[in-house]
Amino acid sequence: MNPAHAPSDWVRYAIPVAVIAVVMAFRLRSVGRARPLKIERLWIVPALYIVIATVTFQAHPPIGLAWLWCLAALAAGIGLGWQRGRMMRIEVDPETHAISQRTSPAALLLILGLIVVRSAARNTAQFGGPALDVMTVTDVLIAFALGLLATQRLEMWLRARRLLAAARAL
Template identity: 55%
Template sequence: MQQRPDTLVTYAITAVVLAIVLAIRWRRTGRALPLRIERLWILPAILGVAVIASFASAPPHGIAWLFCASAMLLGAALGWQRGRMMRIDVDPVTHRLSQTSSPAALVLILAIVVLRQAARAEGAAVLHLDPIALSDMLLALAFGLIAAQRLEMFLRARRLLREAIPR
């Protein structure tokens, strides 16, 4: 199958942008950053509103709901694992939390992006879904991933903080 030139340009631009973002993220990997557990809910809430708005404007039909639910569960499983890969430390004196991103967590995100690109190219035809249903599934996957990652980090950080504070 011959690719159209505009499709190849789109893939090339996506690859360049992805390479730049990953290079920036890779440089930050291993650095401890402050972790504010009281703010971990913000990104999942924003993404949740976006998913609800998207589903409200063009709801999935038929079996696409099942695929969306499955994608969200898969995203939650991947997000929980990604959250577990994040190192969380508690300063023994100040009791401030910090997080250090794992290179494995970045590789996991890269794998998801590559799978998304493959699904975008072939997935809709294989699953007999329209592109809107495919994007709904990817939104559900992203929501599950972010929400579960943040939940796992919150629970673990709270536990570590309780253990660090003397009673």
Template identity: 50%
Template sequence: MPVHAAPPGILQYAIPIAIFLAVFALRARRLTRLRPLKVEQLWIVPALYTAVVAVIFYRSPPTLAGWGIAAAALLVGAALGWQRGKTMQIHVDPETHELRQRASLWALAFIVVLIAIKSVAQAEGAALHFNVAVLIDTLAALTLGVFAAQRLEMYLRANRLLAEARA
């Protein structure tokens, strides 16, 4: 006798949303604290994500149009990442010249929106007759642009603030 899967119910959506809200609440609370900013380590996340995006593109190379869309998404992501980087507060201790940062809730909300868009696109893309591979490539390039430009903006601003504090 075949076993039939239960139709998707409210719990299929409620449990991940509840987990997400709990994590978001914990993360949002931590954002209000100043944390050390290690300028020399800002390159790590973009480098790791570049490797992830390279693997995505290697395993399923985009078409010529897909490369164009991914390049445009990278530029849009860079512009959004620059703005996201500007929302991060950077403080320099006047005596020790130690750099500290405080993220904003807007910066976290921005990433949450990107993750939600990606999740919905992956889940509903085929049903809406989107080319899911192009959509994933586009969102990967957009996210890479966000991470890289955000950290570049923070690096440049932190170095400028540190130079001003030392002067």
């Protein structure tokens, strides 16, 4: 290794790690803290992401086997989104019927795990692993994120609605 390249390699890895560490520190501070949950607004993020995914897939549609990878990523996103949604603690105040949510540490660890897997995949491709097409990787990640975000919010909406109905019945 050329010593002239060592600092740039170190900085290239240190900056993303520092950014992720800062973001995770802020997110960890809010773990366990109740935040209001507006179930009527849970559709907004999935709707926006459906628009983003549609525009992206129309501009550069996956080719050949990339469609299969996108479907597999969507299925994985759906499964992990349902799990992440289940990990969110949802509570209904019995008197006011106000709904709140608390992010569980497990849900945050799931996101951290996904970041690690993504970094490992990128490093594998960079250091002699199989060559990956950038557009295919982008399409796969968009499909995965769509499944994760939409399903997480769907599960939270279904559960919050069920809990609210139970609280109103009392």
